[in-house]
Amino acid sequence: MNGPEIHVEFASELHVFVPRARRDGTVRAATDGAAGLGHVIESLGVPLTEVGALLVDGREVPVSHVPAAGESVTVRTVARPQRVPGAPLRFLLDVHLGTLARRLRLLGVDTAYESTDIGDPALAARSAAEQRVMLSRDRGLLRRRELWAGAFVYSTRPEEQLRDVLDRFEPELLPWTRCTACNGMLRKASKEEVADQLQQGTHRSYDVFARCGACGRAYWKGAHHEQLEAIVERALALRAERR
The missing domain is CATH 3.40.50 (Rossmann fold)
Incomplete structure (x- = not known):
């Protein structure tokens, strides 16, 4: 692009997308005088999925805004x-x-x-x-x-x-309701319903089971349950912090 030059400042969270040499301060960018601001931002390496509000000289504009020479653009991250x-x-x-x-x-x-x-x-x-x-x-x-x-x-x-x-x-969050293999919904199942998936020790040691309604996979509180429980507890704790 060899048209009007603008000045772009990215939120710090977006610096990961910007070449290291351009991360400090304001980026000078040449435009073609026709492309929207969204196109210019993407040409600088930042996906629009990560862009929140766009401010031009302090006023909010849409990604379709065609920048003019000398404009100062502030790119915020998604709220x-x-x-x-x-x-x-x-x-x-x-x-x-x-x-x-x-x-x-x-x-x-x-x-x-x-x-x-x-x-x-x-x-x-x-x-x-x-x-x-x-x-x-x-x-x-x-x-x-x-x-x-x-x-x-x-x-x-x-x-x-x-x-x-x-x-x-x-x-x-609805823990323990989906199949981790296929995303299907789980339902309670009797030991008899899932017996063909159980080894002898599991059949003897466990009585509570669930089964995926889509792929039929059986679930029970086996050897890795504590690790999975820890993941669930951390997620629920994070949610509680946000309330």
């Missing part, structure tokens, strides 16, 4: 908790976020997950068709216009990823 109007809050995660997907399902959050790489166009199309918020660390995917909604996952650590998603969207 939290973020509301996604138009559909019940539900998520779609890409192939790289399997642990996060399982933990969200553990908490009863409607979470679709692609365990294979089906490609950005297919992910964006599913997000739109099912009205799901796309969670990803792929900036290119989050720039696709056909997405219903999206959010960048900032950390590579599952514990921090989960905390960030819960803090940003505040989904309703």
Whole structure:
């Protein structure tokens, strides 16, 4: 772009997207005199899914605003908790976020997950068709216009990823109600109903079971239950802090 030059200042939370040399102070950016401000911001590396209010010389403007020479732009991050109007809050995660997907399902959050790489166009199309918020660390995917909604996952650590998603969207938590394997709903089941999935020791030691209504997988309070319980307790404690 070789048109009018503007001055852009990004919120500190957005510096992760900006080249290191441009993180201090105001970024000088040339525009073409026709593209909207949203296009300019994305050209500087920041997905619009992460952008909140845009201020031009102190007044709020839409992403379609065409910047004029000399304007000073302030780019704020998305306000939290973020509301996604138009559909019940539900998520779609890409192939790289399997642990996060399982933990969200553990908490009863409607979470679709692609365990294979089906490609950005297919992910964006599913997000739109099912009205799901796309969670990803792929900036290119989050720039696709056909997405219903999206959010960048900032950390590579599952514990921090989960905390960030819960803090940003505040989904309703209904622990132990969804299958962590397929996202189906769980229901109580008798030992006889799930007997074919139980080893002898499990059959002898446990009496309380649940079963997924979609894939049929059986659940009980086995060896890893304490670890899962700790994840649930931390999530509920975080929610209580926000109240």
